[in-house]
Amino acid sequence: MNTTAHLWDYLPILIMAIVALGFVITVMALTHAVGPRRKNAVKDDPFECGIPVQGNARTPFSIKYFLVAILFVLFDVEVIFMYPWAVNFRELGVFGLWEMFAFMGLMIIGLVYIIRRGALKWE
Amino acid sequence: MKELLISSLLGISVLLFDLLRLRRAILPLVAAGLIALVAVVVVDWGTASNPFGNNMMLMDGYALASIGILALLTLFWFAITSDSYPAQSRRTDLYALVLFSMTGAVVLVSYTNLVMMFLGIEILSIPLYVLVSSDRQNPLSNEAGFKYFFLGAVASAILLFGIALVYGATGTFDFTELGAAVSASTSNLMLKAGIAMMLAGFAFKVSAAPFHFWTPDVYQGSPTTVTAYMSSVVKAGAFLALFRLCTGPFSAVMDGFTDMLAFLAALTLVVSNLMAAVQTNVKRMLAFSSISHAGFLLAGVMTGGETGPGILLYYSLTYGIASITSFAVLHVVSSYQNGAMEYDAFRGLVRRNPFLAGAMTIALLSMAGIPPMAGFMAKYFIISGIISTDMVWLAVLMVLTSVVGMYYYLRVIIAMFTPVENAGRIMLRGLQHYTYILLSLLMIILFFASGFFEVLNF
Numbered sequence: 001m002n003t004t005a006h007l008w009d010y011l012p013i014l015i016m017a018i019v020a021l022g023f024v025i026t027v028m029a030l031t032h033a034v035g036p037r038r039k040n041a042v043k044d045d046p047f048e049c050g051i052p053v054q055g056n057a058r059t060p061f062s063i064k065y066f067l068v069a070i071l072f073v074l075f076d077v078e079v080i081f082m083y084p085w086a087v088n089f090r091e092l093g094v095f096g097l098w099e100m101f102a103f104m105g106l107m108i109i110g111l112v113y114i115i116r117r118g119a120l121k122w123e
Numbered sequence: 124m125k126e127l128l129i130s131s132l133l134g135i136s137v138l139l140f141d142l143l144r145l146r147r148a149i150l151p152l153v154a155a156g157l158i159a160l161v162a163v164v165v166v167d168w169g170t171a172s173n174p175f176g177n178n179m180m181l182m183d184g185y186a187l188a189s190i191g192i193l194a195l196l197t198l199f200w201f202a203i204t205s206d207s208y209p210a211q212s213r214r215t216d217l218y219a220l221v222l223f224s225m226t227g228a229v230v231l232v233s234y235t236n237l238v239m240m241f242l243g244i245e246i247l248s249i250p251l252y253v254l255v256s257s258d259r260q261n262p263l264s265n266e267a268g269f270k271y272f273f274l275g276a277v278a279s280a281i282l283l284f285g286i287a288l289v290y291g292a293t294g295t296f297d298f299t300e301l302g303a304a305v306s307a308s309t310s311n312l313m314l315k316a317g318i319a320m321m322l323a324g325f326a327f328k329v330s331a332a333p334f335h336f337w338t339p340d341v342y343q344g345s346p347t348t349v350t351a352y353m354s355s356v357v358k359a360g361a362f363l364a365l366f367r368l369c370t371g372p373f374s375a376v377m378d379g380f381t382d383m384l385a386f387l388a389a390l391t392l393v394v395s396n397l398m399a400a401v402q403t404n405v406k407r408m409l410a411f412s413s414i415s416h417a418g419f420l421l422a423g424v425m426t427g428g429e430t431g432p433g434i435l436l437y438y439s440l441t442y443g444i445a446s447i448t449s450f451a452v453l454h455v456v457s458s459y460q461n462g463a464m465e466y467d468a469f470r471g472l473v474r475r476n477p478f479l480a481g482a483m484t485i486a487l488l489s490m491a492g493i494p495p496m497a498g499f500m501a502k503y504f505i506i507s508g509i510i511s512t513d514m515v516w517l518a519v520l521m522v523l524t525s526v527v528g529m530y531y532y533l534r535v536i537i538a539m540f541t542p543v544e545n546a547g548r549i550m551l552r553g554l555q556h557y558t559y560i561l562l563s564l565l566m567i568i569l570f571f572a573s574g575f576f577e578v579l580n581f
Contacts, residue, residue, distance in 0.1 A: 109139055112142060
């Protein structure tokens with residue numbers, strides 16, 4: 001049995017990609033060409049739950065990416081610790097359970113502290 | 124184990140107390156915790172201890188003595204800076220970060236595994252990056268934080284690369300196995316390169332020339348209280364860690380690195396003292412003075428031997444106390460002068476507050492190495508240790524650079540005793556007077572108690 005992988009084994013994937021891309025392009029071109037165009041002031045207005053629009057939508061506002069990133073890292077690291085613990089859950093037994101409770105407790109103290117400090121309020 | 128638990132739980136308890144709205148109880152809690160840490164060290168002293176955490180750490184005599192000294196220095200830092208923040212400001216973050224950083228130092232003096240050493244260095248450094256830039260409105264403080272963070276990250280990377288090379292050469296992180304593997308392959312080039320890179324990483328952390336360029340800017344930019352902490356506890360922790368490494372697993376090959384360390388020490392002494400002499404800003408001068416003390420401590424690491432640990436601990440303690448005192452005085456003086464830190468800011472201090480002037484005089488004389496201040500004995504021990512290792516040229520250089528040191532220390536003292544017209548008195552709050560008196564007395568008492576450290580044996 002021949003198990004060697006060749007590049008042409010991936011030909012279906014290429015065809016699939018071309019078909020998917022072609023479908024999107026065809027449909028979009030078709031709608032632009034065939035569809036009717038009706039423009040008026042009311043239709044071009046941005047709609048927000050029936051409330052009249054105020055000001056420009058393109059105002060810069062600060063998303064505290066570093067904060068989001070740091071919080072993400074925090075929970076990421078937490079989960080990294082939990083995976084090996086989950087794998088060895090039976091061997092570690094009650095001891096491991098309490099250790100994990102201690103770890104989570106420390107994490108939660110830190111989390112509650114930074115939320116109390118207003119870490120998630122950005123304006 | 125107990126020591127590590129106390130120091131790390133103390134930082135978390137500070138956060139918890141803030142959450143429970145017990146902010147008034149935070150300082151007493153910190154003081155009680157640090158005193159408990161010293162008490163645990165005293166109780167555990169001399170008892171046999173077992174390695175814990177899969178041979179990661181060992182609380183041997185050296186570790187216990189170091190932890191005691193680190194805890195004492197942190198306690199002094201809290202005592203002397205506790206009143207120097209505005210009453211309404213939130214200090215919980217700062218206090219917790221300082222305690223977490225001290226936990227890193229505790230790890231750094233008790234590790235028996237290179238992984239733990241690296242972790243300790245990072246636990247020591249990361250809170251510092253925040254502390255250095257904690258004066259958020261001040262651009263200098265932000266700049267200092269960035270400089271320290273980026274250069275510190277590079278130094279950590281170099282250190283880590285060194286650890287990787289050592290691991291590649293020996294196949295282990297553990298001290299016992301590492302010691303055996305190192306003495307079996309002393310001429311291994313990969314091992315030597317790894318150790319050299321680790322020494323370079325440490326030289327950055329302890330701010331030895333030519334890795335010192337961050338120190339003046341960071342020390343000047345960070346809040347003065349943080350600078351006091353950095354130049355005492357952090358410096359002591361890094362040096363004690365370096366000593367543990369050099370006299371522990373790498374002791375078999377350290378002879379090959381004596382020239383390198385001697386060169387670093389000599390360069391540090393010359394550069395720092397010459398640069399300190401031309402400064403006009405007292406904070407920057409003290410930063411360069413801190414670098415020059417790194418030169419002395421580096422020489423102390425080189426001497427090693429029976430009395431080595433005791434001498435290094437003694438130097439760390441005496442320099443730490445002198446440094447905390449001088450930066451605390453500088454903080455108070457400059458806060459009365461719209462933040463001015465030039466030599467002129469100290470004019471007439473002896474009239475404005477004799478306690479501050481007295482404490483500053485004793486601290487500066489101790490750093491300069493004038494008897495009967497403890498700094499004299501500290502320098503004496505290290506110079507005599509260097510002479511006994513047949514490096515007389517380095518000893519001569521140490522004495523010569525100390526003479527240069529006299530010049531810039533005495534400039535502050537002369538300014539303090541220069542009379543000045545209509546200068547207001549400086550008021551100290553609460554127990555501050557007693558703290559200054561206590562630290563001044565300690566700097567003199569330690570001079571007479573130096574014999575105890577010399578015979579300290581592990």
